[in-house]
Amino acid sequence: MRVSTFALGALMVSAVPAFAQDDLVTRGEYLARAGDCTACHTATGGAYMAGGYPFEMPMGTIISSNITPSDQYGIGKWTEAEFADALRKGVRPDGSRLYPAMPYPSYANITDEDIAALYAYFMQIDPVDAAPKVETALDFPFNIPGAMAAWDLLFAGGDPYTADPELTDQQNRGAYLVKGLAHCSTCHTPRNQLMATDNTRFLAGTAVEGWYAPNLTSDDISGLGQWSDAEIASYLQNGHAMGKAQAGGPMADAVQNSLQYLTDQDIAAITAYLRTVPAIRDQGQDTPAWSVTKATPADWTQIEPGMVASDQPGYIAADMTDGAQLYNVACAACHGMTGQGSEDGTFPPLTGNSAVGSANHNNLVMAIVQGIHRTGADGTAVMPAFGEGQSMIHGALDNSQIAAVSNYVTASFGKGDAGLTGDDVSDIMAADSAPWLIEHAKVLFWAGVALAGIVVIALIAWALRRKRTV
Ligand code: HEC
Ligand code: HEC
Ligand code: HEC
Known part of the structure; x- marks a missing residue:
């Protein structure tokens, strides 16, 4: 009896790490769904997470990367810290910067524990030893190395989410998902002249790929103020809420790849948090x-x-x-x-x-x-x-x-x-509604160069004149 208990004990000790690893992978898979990585990293008809999905942006075409654990073509050699920096800061191990078609400004909120789970999950999916078939082709000046560093300084790289003491635990969980992994804001928040989300109009609605991602604020008329909890839950999990709306286009994809897999508790948390988002009324709207x-x-x-x-x-x-x-x-x-x-x-x-x-x-x-x-x-x-x-x-x-x-x-x-x-x-x-600054970036860049040139010439002329008069 004593011996067999000991043997059982030994078995359990050796089995614990394996169980823990499985749990981590399972949690990582859930989080990868909540983050909808596949929507962007699996091309139509392509291998799972092998990249190659094209994003037509006002600055050119950006191709999503292979994020399978292939040593040569994917992230097989990345450490967990390098993986964390790509997700939260948009920086690759070699220091080069990602373009914000990858939602790292939102993923900056992901906690260390969730990064660890995601990393464990991605390191054990099937590696795909091939580069995406197409390459990123950005227009000048957006293809200048380091062009994104200034943008990141202004708009990215916040700290992981910390609980807001004003919110309940449930609302905090919802805020963590909405602002972070589920990146609702990438589609539902209008963008400023530099294509960053304008957080003074958080979730107030904006155009996306020809569709319109509506106002999700707590406003009674323009937002979700008069939707019941059950209606919001049905919309997010099933893609439709009777007497309210149906999900098409990019929202249909979010439901299909991501939101339908979230637990009832997480959906309820998202709903509870959306109730706290400050109301923003759309100009001139008087009925929902x-x-x-x-x-x-x-x-x-x-x-x-x-x-x-x-x-x-x-x-x-x-x-x-x-x-x-x-x-x-x-x-x-x-x-x-x-x-x-x-x-x-x-x-x-x-x-x-x-x-x-x-x-x-x-x-x-x-x-x-x-x-x-x-x-x-x-x-x-x-x-x-x-x-x-x-x-x-x-x-x-x-x-x-x-x-x-x-x-x-x-x-x-x-x-x-x-x-x-x-x-x-x-x-x-x-659907080509590029902000004016982005659309005119090339002209502005050269105008900037020309202006800088004129200033330099003026300074030289002024210095020469001074020298002569002295
Ligand atoms: C809305 C689209 C989108 C979503 C969602 C998305 N990504 Fe990305 N991701 C991209 C694009 C586009 C790139 C390439 C950016 C570039 O080349 O500058 C990228 C790049 C990356 C990279 C850098 C790899 C490399 O070497 O270039 C990693 C790692 C990554 N994504 C992981 C993830 C994970 C993990 C998730 C889910 C939690 C995720 N991404 C969700 C679009 C997305
Ligand atoms: C990839 C872009 C995208 C993401 C990410 C996204 N949405 Fe949407 N959402 C849309 C679009 C587009 C519509 C309009 C769909 C339609 O009417 O067919 C929409 C519609 C909705 C509606 C219906 C609103 C109404 O008044 O009809 C709700 C509710 C909603 N989204 C909630 C969310 C929440 C919560 C998240 C994050 C968990 C989220 N969405 C993430 C693009 C997105
Ligand atoms: C074969 C059946 C069928 C036909 C024909 C059809 N629809 Fe639909 N329609 C649907 C279904 C199914 C949905 C989505 C239901 C759901 O999400 O649960 C839908 C949804 C819609 C929506 C909501 C879209 C959104 O994204 O919010 C509109 C608007 C609409 N249809 C208009 C039309 C118009 C206009 C026509 C004719 C040009 C049309 N439909 C033809 C079946 C049909």
């Missing part, structure tokens, strides 16, 4: 985007005959320009003639829908252009894409048709005719 319930179905006596669903179901004539007709053939089968959606909510109502009632029409237009393909905790949602070149199963809509159907949808189920034109739709899709 989701609050419109009027539905004005088309008056079919006013519409030219032909091209109604009963004549040619699913058929979209290239020259069809009437919004009501387009809605009838392209949308009504799922969303209903009066925009009421399907009874079980699989096809959501367009009345009382934040994408339709918002003063910003990006999400309505982008949902029509790209469709929705998303798997959340409660299943998969699919809406076909109607944009040209995106649609595989049926006729595409050209930009003026997308404008016409959007105008019909906002007029009938939203706050009134959006008045969009085909050109507005192209602008939304092009």
